[in-house]
Amino acid sequence: MRHQDIRVAVVTGASAGVGRATVRLLARRGIAVALLARGRVGLDAAAEEVRAAGGRALPIEVDMADHDQVVDAGRRVETELGPIDLWINNAFSSVFAPFQQTRPEEFRRATDVTYLGYVHGTRAALSHMTPRDRGTIVQVGSALAYRGIPLQAAYCGAKHAIVGFTEALRCELLHERSNVKLTMVHLPALNTPQFDWLLSRLPRHAEPVPPIYEPEVAARAIVGAADRPGRRAYWVGAPTVLTILGNRVAPGLLDRYLARTGYRSQQTGGPVDHDRPNNLWQPLDGPGGHDHGVRGSFSSRAHSRSPQAWLSRHRLAAVAGVLGTAAGVLAWRRH
Template sequence: MVGRGHGIRVAVVTGASAGVGRATARLLARRGIAIALLARGRVGLDAAAEEVRVAGSRPLPIEVDMADYEQVAAAGRRIEAELGPVDLWINDAFSSVFAPFQQTGPEEFRRAMEVTYLGYVHGTRVALSQMTPQNRGTIVQVGSALAYRGIPLQAAYCGAKHAIVGFTESLRCELLHERSKVRVTMVHLPAVNTPQFDWLLSRLPRHAEPVPPIYEPEVAARAIVGAAYRPRRREYWVGTSTALTILGNRVVPGLLDRYLARTGYKSQQTDRPADHDRPNNLWHPLDGPGGHDYGAHGDFASRAHSRSPQAWLSRHRLAAAMGVAGTVAGVAAWRRR
């Protein structure tokens, strides 16, 4: 069954043990693509690999700390030896801290940047080492609305996502200069119902939550897989909230500063007091030996949307435009009767 992916035979998903990465791996597996699953947690990796296997594809789970380039490079060599050259590399792994910047230690901030930003850089470098000789392949950078608009209490995450945009734009220019057929695209996500709110380091007084509207990880996965098959677009926006955030920041950034200063603290916390003694995954995976499988979903399913019309329109702009044109033509014809 391997190879039904219309040119994509081997894919890599980083951060594949949980959340958006987990949902994306499941969706790719249904297309018969062999998938290398990269993450730190053994328990989550094994569970993700079983889901890929059940879907009829071949998994290769590898424990990797994306902040360590040598580990990522070794994983790349193993993938090429066991599955073949990589056709699609999806960078999604991250870690972060929920806290005001002044309550985030320098070593914590650095660690979050190394995992989230340098993890993408390392993954991209290894992907290119296999794609450049073939002069083909696609790299998908999973971004966020927060890559263009910073919010309070997430300085490390916002800084890393902003850095990924700058890095990717620079790389894209170089590939165009070289007339390379390797494609790089980005998919910017809204708030997603993933386990991150249960395992990221938090110093907030109340339990962290995503800023509504919230979407299920499958919405993000569909957009990511769609981008993998249409990588000529520079980037995709998922969810109306993402589009409004990015566009609003271009027009009235100062107004958003004041709005987020007033609302950004409350909107990112539930009414439940935070458990500051709970373990976190900044330095070590919580789904390692002795841990449990967190899966793709978080605790906010009752408030999460399973569909995004905006995301569908973003992926199918031509079909949408033709539909609108057809409707307009039909109305015009009706009026002429």
């Protein structure tokens, strides 16, 4: 489904970060966008950006962990904007903490939003796309879907689960000879607001592990994948040594390496206020909150372009892998 065939798109987690950047790009293409997220302030600001670009926007407050809310949102989109051509699952929440310092209810909540939110979104999308036998679903994944790292057990577990779920469903769609397309886009470390609003029990402020990319890099890849949904997955930025070498060549060695370096590389030198508000249970851009926008606080270190994303999009996966590995090794050594 080329972009000229996409008239109505749904983006979850649309109020900030990668979702917000994706919404902006879709709006510039003249696509009507339904924005799904929990925070009213961020949703309204994102919707205004769509309208300023000349597009139609439908902001809907929805908790992706609640199946009924997601189903209702899908029905509302079909009624108010028209048939859904593209559904992008992107919403997530998580906890920065060692597993044993993550409370059971927090782990469950992160899983409900990040993993089951994708399941609910996919189910809602298919309920409209399958009868028409057309449409595209894009799952926004992560390099951490293939290699877990310390201090992010809830997030890594959910992203791994999304891969297994998506692969199983893709086989079923192929078996049914369905024309509904399903693909994944795996992201590297990104400069989004998540490091300022996720629940953290780390002694210092959380940070992304270099190489870091701006959210707009991810947005271009996500929309590009929607234009060419036949591929199983696309990589954005360097998947790093973690995914290319680590699991395929020396997973045990990588475990020990991450045990030594994975704590330091995910924290800045500055302290964190453990009493600060976080978005695990309630949005920080809800009533009384403020709009967090697209980018986080690491723009001075973030890349605005990714040669590997271009290579992956043009099916030069082997070259992309080599470049990604080299970039990852260099970044880890410098850090």
